[in-house]
Amino acid sequence: MTQATAHNSASWTxxxxxxxxxDYLKRSGSPSARLDTQLLICHVCGLDKxxxxxxxxxxxxxxxxxxxxxxxxxxxxxxPVAYILSQKAFYGRDYEVDSTVLIPRPETEHLVDAVxxxxxxxxxxxxxxxxxxxxxxxxxxxxxxEWSGAVVLGIDVSGDALRMAAxxxxxxxxxxxxxxxxxxxxxxxxxxxxxxxxxxxxxxxDAPLMETLMxxxxxxxxxxxxxxxxxxxxLIRPLIEESARVLKPGGLLAMEIAHDEQAAAVQxxxxxxxxxxxxxxxxxxxxxxxxxxATRAEx
Numbered sequence: 677m678t679q680a681t682a683h684n685s686a687s688w689t690x691x692x693x694x695x696x697x698x699d700y701l702k703r704s705g706s707p708s709a710r711l712d713t714q715l716l717i718c719h720v721c722g723l724d725k726x727x728x729x730x731x732x733x734x735x736x737x738x739x740x741x742x743x744x745x746x747x748x749x750x751x752x753x754x755x756p757v758a759y760i761l762s763q764k765a766f767y768g769r770d771y772e773v774d775s776t777v778l779i780p781r782p783e784t785e786h787l788v789d790a791v792x793x794x795x796x797x798x799x800x801x802x803x804x805x806x807x808x809x810x811x812x813x814x815x816x817x818x819x820x821x822e823w824s825g826a827v828v829l830g831i832d833v834s835g836d837a838l839r840m841a842a843x844x845x846x847x848x849x850x851x852x853x854x855x856x857x858x859x860x861x862x863x864x865x866x867x868x869x870x871x872x873x874x875x876x877x878x879x880x881x882d883a884p885l886m887e888t889l890m891x892x893x894x895x896x897x898x899x900x901x902x903x904x905x906x907x908x909x910x911l912i913r914p915l916i917e918e919s920a921r922v923l924k925p926g927g928l929l930a931m932e933i934a935h936d937e938q939a940a941a942v943q944x945x946x947x948x949x950x951x952x953x954x955x956x957x958x959x960x961x962x963x964x965x966x967x968x969x970a971t972r973a974e975x
Contacts (some may be wrong), residue, residue, distance in 0.1 A: 681758055687918055691733065694710075720744050759896060764814075769848060771847075786928075786932075787815065787966075790956075791930050795873070803823070808876035809878050810841050834898075862916075865922045885917070907938075909941060916946060919970075924972060929952060933971075944959070952970040957969075
């Protein structure tokens with residue numbers, strides 16, 4: 677789509693733009709070209725997906741064409757759609773995101789599910805939860821929104837991430853129960869055995885996985901939220917140690933991990949530590965080990 681054609685709105689219907697954009701993004705290497713195109717058109721035109729298809733024959737206005745041209749160029753350069761739209765869905769809610777925070781992913785919903793199941797099984801009406809590396813706040817806000825009595829402390833080393841988490845807590849009306857503080861791992865939690873749940877999506881990618889990242893992730897998402905060191909366990913090791921300090925007897929540690937081999941390594945770390953008892957490894961939608969849970973041993 678050239679500058680000249682971008683202003684010839686009579687020839688550009690929504691259907692034509694959908695077909696053109698899908699082909700353009702496919703050639704640019706997008707693995708989800710049609711979905712990307714749908715999302716960009718809906719964003720610019722103020723439509724949902726049903727309206728998109730109902731209005732297939734609607735001509736695009738010159739300002740819409742200009743905006744779409746710019747957004748398609750950004751996506752063709754591998755900028756993630758979530759950053760382009762400043763929004764990503766997670767656990768049925770929309771979260772604001774930018775390049776200072778990791779984009780929420782469906783796999784992380786399994787982490788939230790594991791904690792929700794634990795809270796339900798243990799009848800914890802007003803749990804004290806700590807979200808380590810809160811990022812956008814999607815985990816902390818989701819737990820507060822889903823569990824009305826939960827109080828969640830979100831910790832992050834990034835001030836930008838904490839500001840984004842605060843914004844999302846405000847958007848979803850849980851700011852009174854989502855507390856946010858700067859810090860490394862669990863260092864802000866001073867009281868021993870005071871926490872019901874520690875939940876974390878830590879940096880866990882090992883060196884081989886870091887080498888295989890797509891440009892969308894490698895060039896745009898914050899490397900500090902991804903890189904877990906040579907074996908992916910640089911942050912997981914101390915997180916286990918610190919969780920043993922702050923968790924109440926029977927309290928839960930739930931961590932997202934990378935793959936089956938890492939799950940086995942984390943289980944071995946838990947067994948070596950002794951104060952935490954390995955509970956389960958939970959697979960994601962693709963059957964890959966994605967969540968490891970453990971509980972604080974009773975005294």
